[in-house]
Amino acid sequence: MTSSNRFTRRRFLATTAAASAVTLTPPFIRSARAAGKLSVGFWDHWVPGANDTLTKICNEWAAKEKVDIKIDYITSQGNKNVLTIVSEAQAKSGHDILQFPAWQTADHAKDLVPVDDIMAAAMKKNGNAPEVVEYLGKVDGHWAAIPATTGSQLKGPCGRIDLLQKYAGLDVVKMYPGAGGKPDKALQDQWTWDTFLSAAEKCHKGGNPFGLGFGQTSDAVDWVGALFHAYGAQLVDAKGNITVKSDAVKQVLEYTQRLVKVLPPDVFAWDDASNNKYLISGQGSLIMNPPSAWLVARRDNMKIAEQCWTFPSPKGAKGRFAPGLPFFWGIWKWSKNVPAAKSLLAHLSERSSIERLVTASSGYDMPGFSGLRDFKVWAEEGPPKGSVYNYPPRADQTVSIAGSPAPVRISNQIYNQATMTKMVAKCTQGGESIDKAIGWAASELEGFMRV
């Protein structure tokens, strides 16, 4: 009896062998992290709380899929996000998924896993991707990344209801009412770049000028790009031919010469924060910006926020163009967990995920699918209620990006070198002739052709 209870050396060996066999023999016990690890680098959102919702959505997915997910939020302050992309592309290692600002997707397409399958399924459910998203995200017939909800934005006018009415007699709420309102079609048709200039002149005279930057940062480049598009002014055409020496370009520059006179004198030094500050301080009557300026006003200066209304850009001879800046989510080719990465991107492309993200950003984020323009948040956010109802592009608007339709390797340079705003600065502040500014641009564009 006693001997049978003794834990002999032979028995110890037998027990450990059996235990090892149980542990090592497949199938593995399904652990909480059975589907591997996934490292993601998202853009660090401006809007407080927006990152938390994205984290929550990802964690819910990770718990369901048994993936060990690690999320980094990378700021775009000081171009840190772009630096991260470039260094990971050089090192061929880093995150599995990274968020790419507009131009970086095409730049790094050869290092990204094609996501045609995810996009096909997402577009089936959410509608097609707008032209600008396809222009930047689809390379050589393949989707290099999927449109990211967070960060993607439009930069249409955000104007002061009271000041525009007072000085320019422009009833923006009547022109583009909130949810359920009946838009005034006649007013919308009259909302052209000429009307815009006339309103700018009147507001300047009234002491509250428009705040439109002509610097070299994205806010300035974006709205000036939409102006060029509205006049059909292309610096380089879709085939890569330099077309800057055109009447349309001259026409735009002549227009800006008149516009600059009624703007604050320092607009050539403005960065992306300057126009926001100008509106929130109460000085400006209109800026071209996503609703972030209004959101900050809502926090810091409610009286101003209550008078802010976002509405579509004016139209020109070639149509009404909304300045867009889409972001993308892409998977590096060296990702060790492509199936999990694709699964997460598919999850983030679901309508429910997108709506949660847009709601968390108070309507700032613009989904990259044309069928997702009906979220409640845009109708309900306020004050004033409906302030951002007209933020999503509807009806006659085309979302565009400065530099398009040139091949992306060229338009990227046009955008990042701010060729358009520099042309404007040359023939306005610089005192050069329009022909000289165009000649300078032609020489710059020749340099952008290099491969």
Add this chain to the structure above:
Amino acid sequence: MAEAVGRAGPHPARRRMTMKKFVRRRSTIAFVMALPLIMLIGLLVVYPALFSMYLATLNKSMEHFVGLGNFEFLFKRDTFWMVVKQSCIFAISAVLFKALIGFFLAHFVHAIPAKGQRKWRGMLLVPWVIPPAMSTLGWFWLFDPSYSAFNWIFVRIGIDPVNWLGDPMWARFSVILVNIWYGAPFFLIMYLAALKSVPEQLFEAASIDGANWWQKIWYITLPMMRNIISITVLFSLIVTFANFDIVRVLTSGGPVDQTHVFATWAFNLGIQGNDIPLGASVSLFMFPILGIAAIFILRGVNQRGNEA
């Protein structure tokens, strides 16, 4: 036999002695002790420098070797020559003023009695101690296009506001001014150290001989400080030519590229425009010029050292 022994080399015991001697040599010990630092410099300075040289020889998509093709391309661009001109204006004027201000400040501090000198030294070093990206942000607020603190004061005393960062001339002035503000304390501390090493007897002797203040500076202080001045100017010139943060934070190179220096334009082309080889070429352009300048200046320093 004797020949065979000769061919076999020195006796093992003798070889051990030579080895021992080699290890015990002061220069060997110094080298071994400095080795970790040399390796660190190799890793963090030499490797990136060589890698950027390699990058500068590639085409835009970094797939083909183009030799000096990127430089050939740059030399045909007007913007490049504008950046060269601006970088030279920026670096030379900033270093000149830093050297002058540093020199006079050093004399001022040197003349203060030892008791109060530490306070002044500490205060004057503050600009150099604060990380430039942070202090430049402070300057940005002072120059802010719409809400400049300087302009606020100007308006109150009846002076027209200045478009500090929007007007090309004022924007250049602003970036140079901030660089001088940041860099002058470095000159101050170097010159102060040099001044303290000038023997007092020389000044006393000069005073007895009837030398005035200017003569003392010209015939005693300057010759005694020449090496320190040369090295400080060289070091500052290199650092100022490579400056990035001040221009980046204040103007981002604008308006219309008129404040771009090599580093900011290289960043603009290489990182934002995704043309890394061209960006590398821009940043390397000054390397040979500064290298030659360094050789001449250091040779002068050596010669004066040998004469002494």
